[in-house]
Amino acid sequence: MPHPRRLPQQYALVDGNNFFVSCERVFDPGLEGRPVVVLSNNDGCAVARSDEAKALGIRMGAPYFQIRELLARHGGVALSSNYVLYGDMSRRMMSVVAHYSPEQEVYSIDECFLRFAGFGHWDLTAHARRLRAQVRQWTGIPVGVGIGPSKTLAKLANHLAKKHPDFREGGVCNLQDLAPWHQIRYLSEVDVGEVWGVGPRWAARLGELGIHSAQDLRQADPETLRRRFSVVLERTIRELNGLSCIPLEEAPPARQQIIASRSFGHPVIAKAELLEAVSTYAARAAVRLRRDGLAAGAIQVYLATNPFIPGEPQYHPATLLGFAAPTADTARLIQAARAGLGRIFKPGYRYKKAGVMLVDLLPAGVRQGELFEVGGEPRQERRGRLLEALDSLNARMGRGTLRFAAEGVAQSWGMRRERLTAGYTTDWDGLAVARG
DNA sequence: TCTGGGGTCCTAGGACCC
DNA sequence: TCTGGGGTCCTAGGACCC
Numbered sequence: 001m002p003h004p005r006r007l008p009q010q011y012a013l014v015d016g017n018n019f020f021v022s023c024e025r026v027f028d029p030g031l032e033g034r035p036v037v038v039l040s041n042n043d044g045c046a047v048a049r050s051d052e053a054k055a056l057g058i059r060m061g062a063p064y065f066q067i068r069e070l071l072a073r074h075g076g077v078a079l080s081s082n083y084v085l086y087g088d089m090s091r092r093m094m095s096v097v098a099h100y101s102p103e104q105e106v107y108s109i110d111e112c113f114l115r116f117a118g119f120g121h122w123d124l125t126a127h128a129r130r131l132r133a134q135v136r137q138w139t140g141i142p143v144g145v146g147i148g149p150s151k152t153l154a155k156l157a158n159h160l161a162k163k164h165p166d167f168r169e170g171g172v173c174n175l176q177d178l179a180p181w182h183q184i185r186y187l188s189e190v191d192v193g194e195v196w197g198v199g200p201r202w203a204a205r206l207g208e209l210g211i212h213s214a215q216d217l218r219q220a221d222p223e224t225l226r227r228r229f230s231v232v233l234e235r236t237i238r239e240l241n242g243l244s245c246i247p248l249e250e251a252p253p254a255r256q257q258i259i260a261s262r263s264f265g266h267p268v269i270a271k272a273e274l275l276e277a278v279s280t281y282a283a284r285a286a287v288r289l290r291r292d293g294l295a296a297g298a299i300q301v302y303l304a305t306n307p308f309i310p311g312e313p314q315y316h317p318a319t320l321l322g323f324a325a326p327t328a329d330t331a332r333l334i335q336a337a338r339a340g341l342g343r344i345f346k347p348g349y350r351y352k353k354a355g356v357m358l359v360d361l362l363p364a365g366v367r368q369g370e371l372f373e374v375g376g377e378p379r380q381e382r383r384g385r386l387l388e389a390l391d392s393l394n395a396r397m398g399r400g401t402l403r404f405a406a407e408g409v410a411q412s413w414g415m416r417r418e419r420l421t422a423g424y425t426t427d428w429d430g431l432a433v434a435r436g
Numbered sequence: 437t438c439t440g441g442g443g444t445c446c447t448a449g450g451a452c453c454c
Numbered sequence: 455t456c457t458g459g460g461g462t463c464c465t466a467g468g469a470c471c472c
Contacts, residue, residue, distance in 0.1 A: 040440035047440070047472095065438040081440090108472045199470050230446055232470075259442055266437085308439055355441090444471075451464080 009244065010124060010147055010176065011154040012114040014097050014131065016090075017142045017162065017171075019110035020048035023089045024079055026140035027424040027432050035076035039064055042263050043080055043418060052076070080420040086110075088425045092139045100131045105248045113151055115248045125174040132171055147174040151246045152239035155196040156214060160186055187215035187240075197236040202229060214240065254361075255292055260285040261355025264413045267306065268351045274303065275338055276408030281356045282337035283407055284399075286330040289358055290391060295326035297360025299333060301340030306352035317344035326362050329383060330390070333358070334406050 016022055020038040025031045035053040037046040045063045046053070056074060058067050064078060071078060090109045098104050101114035116124060128145040135143050146158025153175055160166075161173035164186065175183060193203030195214050209228075211217050218240040226234035235245045260281035268274060278301055289296060302318035321336045337356050394401050422430030 042438090042440070044438075044440055061439080063439040068438095111472080197470065201469065230469080232446070253444090256444075257442090261441070263440065306439085353440095442472090444469105446469080447467090449465090451462100453462085454460095 009117045010149055011151050012145055012147045013154040013158040014143050014145050015111035017144055018048055018050055020086055021050045022141050023086050035074050037078050038081050039078055078419055080417045082421050084423050084426050093135055093141050096135050096138050103248055105250055113248055125177055128172045145172045149242045150239040150244040152196050152236055159194055184215055188213045190214040192217050258285045258288050258358040263353045268413050271345050273413045274341055274354055277354045277413050278337040278341050278356055279334045279406035282333040283330050283404055285356055285358050286333045289328045293364050294361045295328040295364045296358035297326045298322040299336045300357040301337050302355050303344055303351055304353040305349050315349045319343045328364055334404055
């Protein structure tokens with residue numbers, strides 16, 4: 001097998017270390033050196049952990065009620081997630097990183113890929129070290145950088161940069177710097193489940209076939225594994241061998257669906273409360289729909305009981321309602337969501353979660369089937385202006401300032417968020433104060 | 437008492453059509 | 455005894471990602 005050494009293109013994966021925790025630490029240095037976790041919605045489970053929290057054995061996704069004691073014993077802190085803050089810090093981090101390559105794909109809130117084509121004469125390792133120092137200096141966020149000839153290898157190098165003692169110090173791992181036998185050694189130390197695209201299920205099945213490490217997978221036969229798994233795994237094997245199959249996506253692909261759902265702060269029994277909840281979710285989804293310039297052809301409404309309670313009667317219904325013409329109108333979406341709930345609601349269950357999903361999304365300009373709509377164009381336009389005003393007011397004054405009556409006022413079913421930090425970067429009242 | 441939310445893609449199988 | 459075959463579309467389920 002030909003070994004890729006210095007290929008015409010290289011990819012870097014840059015990601016924030018323990019991103020949510022790092023964001024919180026930027027604004028509260030008192031969190032430095034202590035075990036810190038950031039909790040999911042509803043203060044349900046740990047979604048980000050500081051190194052100190054990881055050292056205590058706190059797993060990703062660990063339920064808060066199971067780790068609260070442990071954390072307290074070690075002087076630890078748990079925080080509710082503050083997505084407005086993380087989103088703002090993310091934009092700052094991404095804009096600094098963007099200076100280091102003309103091609104950037106923002107892959108998630110805390111990571112991005114860079115592509116280096118025509119950088120053959122560059123020392124990418126030194127380039128990555130400068131990037132890392134500058135992001136740290138300008139945003140306060142520590143990042144790791146992995147470099148390789150495919151996105152999968154860049155991810156893997158990033159894993160080594162953060163986890164392997166040989167690289168952790170510098171926070172940069174460039175596979176180009178390693179001789180082939182050296183690469184084999186490192187890839188043999190990485191569990192196959194750490195490879196991008198291999199989850200727990202596949203890792204277990206691969207283990208049964210004697211494939212335990214990233215190196216084992218790299219040497220496996222792509223054709224055989226395509227038949228036993230899917231083309232996705234075949235592609236991963238080729239990527240591990242330095243053949244780039246997953247292109248950089250600079251522009252986000254067209255959105256396929258919009259989901260708005262939440263677990264409730266406590267079990268909900270009353271239909272009236274569920275009606276408020278699905279109305280609120282429909283309104284929230286509608287805002288995102290309009291922000292992206294889309295209209296929905298159908299809406300799905302679903303309910304769920306709590307699967308974690310042993311012996312609890314379970315019920316997970318869903319129903320899909322189509323629109324005569326695609327719509328982005330909050331009132332229509334709420335109306336459909338309520339109708340959908342009416343179809344699936346059964347009394348006697350303790351509901352834990354509800355949600356709506358908007359599907360069959362089209363650009364809002366594309367109007368089909370308008371023939372059968374009542375009201376015609378002038379009415380539609382007035383409606384559009386009203387919704388624009390609603391969106392811009394809520395964007396300025398805060399979500400929920402102006403809302404539809406169906407969404408309810410008290411929202412007693414709402415989520416818990418008891419450990420929230422301030423909007424340090426997005427809210428005047430949350431500005432950090434320097435004392436001296 | 438207490439266990440997140442929001443996405444994508446692939447595959448298998450059934451319906452339907454000619 | 456014996457009961458076509460191939461293409462397309464849709465959906466549900468299962469896997470993955472952060």
